[in-house]
Amino acid sequence: MPENTPTRRGFLGLLALTPVVAACATGGGAPAPSVPAAAGPTSAANPLGVAAKDPLDVVIFKGGFGDDWAKFAESLYTKRHPEAKIKHAGIQGVGQAMQPRMVAGDPPDVIDNSGAGALDVASLVADKQLLSLEKLLDAPSADDPAVKVRDTLVPGIVEAGSFGGVPYVLNYAYTVWGLWYSSSLFAKHGWTYPATWAEMLTLGDEIKKAGLAPWTYQGKYPEYMNDPLLTMVAKAGGMEQVAAIDNLEPGAWRADSVKAVVEAFAELAGRGHIMKGSEALSHTEAQTAWCQGKAVFIPCGSWLEAEQAKVTPAGFDMVVGPTPRLSDADKLPGTAIQAAGSEPFIIPAQGKNTAGGLEFLRLMLAKESAANFATTASAMPVRKDALEGLQLSSGLKSVGELVAAAGKDALSYRFPGWYAPLAKAVHDSTGELLNGRVSAARWTERVQKAADQVAADASITKYKR
The missing domain is CATH 3.40.190.10 (Periplasmic binding protein-like II)
Incomplete structure (x- = not known):
């Protein structure tokens, strides 16, 4: 599990931003979303317009899942963008470490906002400090250009990270109770x-x-x-x-x-x-x-x-x-079943390489990355076909079977x-x-x-x- 806080661990599904069934945005309206402009030219191979030489700053919560799975996604990023240098930080206390950088206007490009004391997402949304993930979700998936990223995800995950109908959070792990x-x-x-x-x-x-x-x-x-x-x-x-x-x-x-x-x-x-x-x-x-x-x-x-x-x-x-x-x-x-997303990723609007941050998430949702997460972290990612063809442990296999059997009947309380x-x-x-x-x-x-x-x-x- 991504952290060592038992109370959160035991009730995580109930603390999800929105339910997986009959999901809706949080109460109240959200400010106009910040939408990234492409940093470089777009193409079929580079749909988000990542500038070739722009460095990428990645912060990962290093809890029970470790951070090797994130490094694997970074390796895919490097293959596609070999001139870009990646700064990786696997840390505890994400909120305490990131708050000064957010205040100073010098945030990383992508944050795994998990663990005890994580950043207050609702406040960040209200202050227009987060980037809308619409561009990512509407981008072609890394595996099949005919399939959008949003269509590779389990039901309810987009809504679960939305405020006022705008997606600001991408939960990467799928927790089942x-x-x-x-x-x-x-x-x-x-x-x-x-x-x-x-x-x-x-x-x-x-x-x-x-x-x-x-x-x-x-x-x-x-x-x-x-x-x-x-x-x-x-x-x-x-x-x-x-x-x-x-x-x-x-x-x-x-x-x-x-x-x-x-x-x-x-x-x-x-x-x-x-x-x-x-x-x-x-x-x-x-x-x-x-x-x-x-x-x-x-x-x-x-x-x-x-x-x-x-x-x-x-x-x-x-x-x-x-x-x-x-x-x-x-x-x-x-x-x-009761189920909800965890490992919430956000893209700070003031990041120097927001296109790169979105691209990192796109590659993190590639089937290859999702399968790596499943096997190395013994956990189910939010990509719906991630477990197909894998040699799974008894527990993870049963989790996948539970999710498949539940279909649309996955729920959580708010x-x-x-x-x-x-x-x-x-x-x-x-x-x-x-x-x-x-x-x-x-x-x-x-x-x-x-x-x-x-x-x-x-x-x-x-x-x-």
Whole structure:
């Protein structure tokens, strides 16, 4: 995963700029976008007009993905523009390092604006400090001049980086959430992955008879458990329920779909299906216990395989499955998933080589680069055909299968990114629920109260999806 901040890692999909399904721009209008003029003559081989000798300044967040994948894209840039020198910086603390350069009007040409303390994109957009990516998206892809760059991307990614309908951010990694388990352990016991919550509880009873804990979770960061909880809410209530929650509609958290899902998770805990001591575990401790076979399921995003690579035993064969449906009456199909882009790239409008920055992103989205990212970072990029023909690990292969099965039914919530106090109330309440300190009814009232307080607070800017 691109960083070491567990709270962001566990709830990243919910913090996405916009949802992948029914995506729309952020609230309010955006200023007129800055559009780059070509720095040099354009041609079929150089559609963005990169000047041959202009140097390129690239800043990459060097987190869990490392930065070798970015260097690979830079090598493609050098092949096409051999006279251009590339300055590469793989760093932590992107915001702290880049803010002085942005203020001074001397930013790099392209920034991977990821990690804790990243630059505030909304403020940069408002201050007209970012370049519109329309020219990149409408450029021919690096592999097929008949196909635009935008048409190579998974659905919703362009909208997810748009403000006022203008794309300013290109998310490069595609993070998927679900329930992880060992396929070899399932095969050993003859277990079948549950499609509904009733099947999950029945399987949990079987797992307990085998001497294992059905579930564990990253107890110190209960937001990890909100990923499956809120995904089940979306499946049960449909996207209209997701919109009601995000839009702070009165009583949204008291909806029948929310109550039923919270009661389901309370039952999971009440039936003893969560490994004892999970509450006290960090993300790495819980995930390591899971890799050791002490529990069968763990909720997490698609970075899990790479994060656990050093401690995963041979033959474990981890895979991810979709969160089960609450019932057959759900409004979304069982294949629906929570997913969102990450590794957000931006092009500063005052960069000295904006054409080069756009070209770097175009080459980063070449199938060759995307495939390299998938294999070196063990993660899925936003290029939709990136995994085709690759020899994949069990986890990454299952992620690709999950995305393919979901199709247009990929979703995310927006309220955590808009309303931090409400997000905290959901996190805290779920932690209390799983440990029996609040009832399902109390969970609902606590969260609804927090939502009402946000809605009534005139000092908090409100958004609508």
